[in-house]
Amino acid sequence: MQPQLRRTKIIATLGPATDAPGALKRLLAEGVNVVRLNLSHGTPDDHRARAAAVRAAAAELGNEVAILADLQGPKIRVERFANGPIELQAEQVFTLDCRPDAPAGDATRVGVSYHDLWRDVKPGDILLLDDGLIALEVLEVGKQTVRCSVLIGGRLSDRKGINRQGGGLTVAALSDKDRNDIKLAAELEADFLAVSFVKTADDIHTARRLLHEAGGTAALVAKIERAEAIVNLSEIVIASDAVMVARGDLGVEIGDAELPGLQKKIIREALLQSRVVITATQMMQSMVESPIPTRAEVLDVANAVIDGTDAVMLSQETAAGKHPDKAVAAMRRVCLGAERQFEPTEDLSVGAHRLDRTDQAIALAAMFLAGQIGVRAIVALTESGGTAQWLSRYRSIVPIYALSRNAAARRRMLLYRDVNPIDFDAQGVGPTQAARDAIRHLFTLGHLSVDDRVILTTGDHTGQLGGTNTLKLLKVGQGGVAEGLGEL
Incomplete structure (x- = not known):
């Protein structure tokens, strides 16, 4: 019996914990599909070195691994304190200093990175x-100052983030650093580019334009972490190639109680618009220290899988945790367990779906x-991966093998749920011979056995973008020979 294929993809964040000798190879061997370069931390040279290390380790293992470059975005932070962390007490008055030349902070005030904060609050x-x-209530807004009362106190250290409950801060989605980091992502030939703190579809359009101007071809991932993004969710999803449920800042802005329902809403909207969806943030946070996850974390990951997420992401667990490879192994086990309980309930009748393209109709x-x-x-014999993406949008228990000669397309398909991309070159042969060669190739790799029945999608002209227009029903004969049962 062939082993169960994992359908949900795993993203792992790189960092100091994965820089140790052998750590990256162990991570990839445990089943990572996509690695994340968090551009909020480290230097451009750090990211260049990690990207090169990923490609070397993947080649050594014979794996294909995609790279996701994650922009920092305009995260609003307090600036630094003169004498280290401070302790804020409830009912204490504390001032946020919005001046560009604000001095180092103390127990009564601290500078902020967003100098127009005083214009946005009341x-x-x-x-x-x-x-x-830590929670502050705004008492008084002056010119370049925000005077507050401490509602919930605690220890406050350098560069901690600031959110307004309910959202509404007007800071732009792309900072000057982000614009430079988009050029870095293009240089690194990243497969995916995540845009942080997206508010509208225009944020994605701007990032895509800047990426193309820099020579990049990455797919755009919109991180949903602002309250405003929920209001504009549909247009953001349509403008993007993928969306990420970024639960950290989103939970802060909208409140923890609203987060579970919104996570499900974002996943549903992404699937409705035929976009890839990633669920992220603190999925196995306890494994930063512990070698095993909590039962609550197991249920969190499993619920995201059952809801239909394409991928689940590890952040600090692999970037700075004590057990990065064990975190990936635990994530893999939970995904496989949840997938065994998966029962597709999607209505696959034509009337339930809008069909705008031939390859979409073939996939349905x-x-x-x-x-x-x-x-x-x-x-699926595919050049760009488009047919594989459509196939992955219609949930099924049947694995999808996407055969393509295009390495960039195969890496992008690593994020599609249910899809297993495989290197295969059908250039120069007709569609009938390409189908035979594809079945024999999968048989040789051990993915198919004699007497298996297979659905194959292809086009009249192999290697042509968007050309899928044919569906064949085949049976695997002795030696992997494809036997035709029918064609649509």
């Missing part, structure tokens, strides 16, 4: 610091047929 607003661990027909007659796999 008395009665609640400001949340350090992911909501393939999934409908797979559910009616029972097949071992769906095989």
Whole structure:
């Protein structure tokens, strides 16, 4: 019996913990599909070195691994303190200094990175610091100062984040640093570019334009972490190639109680718009220290998988944790366990879906047929990965093998749920011979066995972008020979 294929993809963040000798190879061997370069930390040379190390380790293991470059975004932070961290007490008055030349902070005041903060707030607003661990109520707004009363005190150290409860800060989505980091992502040939603190579709359009001007071809990931993004969710999803449920800042802005329902809403919207969706932040946070996850973390990951997320992401767990490879292994086990309970309930009738493209119609027909007659796999001969993406949007228990000669397309497909990209070159042969060669190739790799029935999608002209227009039902004969059962 062939082993269960994992359908949900795993993203792991690189950092000091993965720089140790052998750590990166162990991480990839445990099943990481995409690595994340967090451009909020480290220097450009750090990221160049990590990207090179990823590609070397992947080549050594014979794996393909995609790279996601994650922009810092205009995260609003307190500046530095003159004598180290301070302790804020409830009902204490504390001032946020918005001047560009604000002195180093003390127990009564501190500078902020967003110098227009005083223009965006009013008395009665609640400001949340350090992911909501500290809460301030705005008492008075002066010219370049925000005088506050401490509602929830605690230890406050350098560069901790600031959010306004309910959102509404007008800071732009792309900072000067982000614009330089977009050029870095293009230089590194990143496969995905994540845009932080997106508020509208225009933020994604601007990032895409800057990326193309820099020569980059990465897919754009919109990080949903602002209250305003929820209001504009549909237009943001449509403008993006993928979305990320970034639960850290989103939970701070909208409140923890609203977060579970919004996570499900974002996943549903992404699937409705045929976009990839990633669930992220503190999924296995206890494994920064512990070698095993908590039961609550297991249920959190499993619920995201059952809801239909394409990928789950590890952040601090792998970047700075004590057990990065164990965190990936735990994530893999939980995904596989949740997938064994998965029962597709999607309505695959034509009337339930808007079909604008031929390859989309072929994908829907393939999934409908797979559910009616029972097949071992769906095989997509694809140049750009477009057909594989459509196939992955229609949830099924049947694995999808996407065969492409295009390495960049294969790496992008590493983020598609259910899709297993495989290097295969059908250039120069007709569609019938390409289908035979594809089945034999999968048989040789051990993915197919004699008597398996397979649905294959292809086009009249192999290697042509957007050319999928044919569906074949095939049976695997002796030696991997494809036997035709029918064609649509």
